Amino acid sequence: MLDYKLLEALDMVARAGSFDGAARRLHLTQSAVSQRIRQLEEKHGCVLLSRDPVAPTAEGERLLAHVRRVQQLEAELVHDADAANAWRSVAIGVNADSLAVGLIGAIAPALARQHILLDCVIDDEAYTLESLRRGAVVGCIASEAAAVPGCAVRPLGGLDYLPVATKGFAERYFAAGLTAATLAAAPAAVFAHRDSLHRRWLREAHGLIEGSYPAHVIPESNALYAAALAGIAYAVVPRAQAAGEIAAGRLVGLGATMLTVPLYWHHWTKQSPVAEQIAAALVEFAAGHFNPLPGEPS
Structure with a gap:
């Protein structure tokens, strides 16, 4: 049997990033927290937390994913037993571009109806699954089609992107078109230092690796x-986000390049009713903003 008192200590140390921080939150001494972690590690026969820096190991992440799912389900039960107007927080992993094309407005009715406080963990769609694997979110929008263990997947659709710039910028840097040479000279605006959509496109379509072109992060x-x-x-941005500015002449599309990123909703197999309502709202949102994926009904 799992000892949830010990698991609570593991969860709190992971959230706080230190034994001292966990002790303050649990109203215990640091020694007591350390003892609980040692007991848990002895029970499972492996190290669950690396100490410098403090971070969960792979086995620790597996246990944390379980305990956080249990916490979410318990929160649902407590909420159902409490007054109808009680608020509850639900964490989801989401790519920033889905927020930019109207996700919050689309799911707002479900949030208001169920008194949900949304906790958005924002990342590039290639990395949002990490939050689900850790049990930090009840679901996430990701570009990966394969489900992680203990989870299920719903296809949302494809989000179209295109590179855009002002007319003056395009005339200055891309008079000769989009080529490896012109892209290597033009300042880009990229979402992150790690492998974002923009960086993957430059590498795969034009052979440009990070560091071979100027970029604002x-x-x-x-x-x-x-x-x-x-x-x-x-910048490479969602087509829907840029459509108005392109129509008004404030931006131009650069060439005929169109990038489509497939997006999927990943969630725990055992979903709470609230998580299911969020998922339904996301699917409805995607139907109006994303393109059908190959093999999916339009």
Whole structure:
């Protein structure tokens, strides 16, 4: 049997990032927290937390994923037993571009109806699954089609992207078109230092690796888009986000390049009713904003 008092200590140390921080949150001494972690590690026969820096090991992550699912289900039961107006927090992993094209507004009715406080863990769609694997979220939007253990997947659709810039920027840097040479000279606005969609496109379509082109790193979707509007960079953005500015002449699409990223909703196999309502709202949102994926009904 799992000892949830010990698991609570593991969860709190992982969240706080230190034994001292966990002790303050649990109103225990640091020694007591350390003892609980040792007992848990002895019971499972392996190290669950690396100490410097403090972080869960792979087996620790597996246990944390379980305990956080249990916590979410318990929160649902407590909420159902409490007053109808009680609020509850639900964490989901989401790519920033889905927020930029209207996700919050689309699921707002479900949030208000169920008194849900949304906790968005924002990352590139290639990395959101990490939060689900850790048990930090009840579900996530990701570009990976394969389900992780203990989880299920629903296809959402494809989100179209295109590279855009102001007319002046395009005339200055891309008069000769989109080529490896022109892209290597033009300042880009990218979402993150790690392997984002923009970086993958430059590498796979044009052979440009990170460091071979100038780039502003702007880890916020609307601010990244603003950099393109300000004329300091070109950016790869959702087509729906740029459509109005292109129609008004404030931005231009760069060539005929169109990138489509398939997106999926990953969630725990045992979903709570609240998580199921969020999932249903996301599927409805995707039907109006994403393209059908190959093999999926349109």
